[in-house]
């Protein structure tokens with residue numbers, strides 16, 4: 001189905017600044033990831049994915065796939081890690097929602113210009129060679145949002 005021709009708009013078309021392309025993953029903070037992985041695999045038919053250590057070993061991340069949905073289980077390995085502090089205050093639960101973007105720097109600039117409070121002004125390394133940045137939950141309905149740019153996101157794409 002072809003789209004009708006678009007009239008030029010004075011507002012910035014979302015695609016021009018690397019708009020959100022989809023859901024990357026939903027992250028859950030837990031004290032121990034493995035029991036929850038077992039529950040998801042045996043109880044919901046999930047498939048265990050890869051895992052890695054981030055933040056100089058301070059955070060263990062385990063991915064679990066449920067059809068098109070990916071969960072990221074966050075297990076802190078140090079008491080001073082932000083996820084450990086999160087668990088202390090709130091207990092286990094939803095930690096963040098991660099959205100795929102093609103141009104993280106452009107998307108951060110766009111969010112900032114729109115008045116969204118940024119936790120990360122510049123991208124930082126995420127799992128699997130991604131670059132990520134967090135947006136403040138106060139600006140987004142109480143939900144911590146991560147923007148995630150995959151390593152191949154801009155390959156072969158014209159930069160604008």
Ligand code: CO
Pocket residue numbers: 025027072096098146
């Ligand atoms: Co994440």
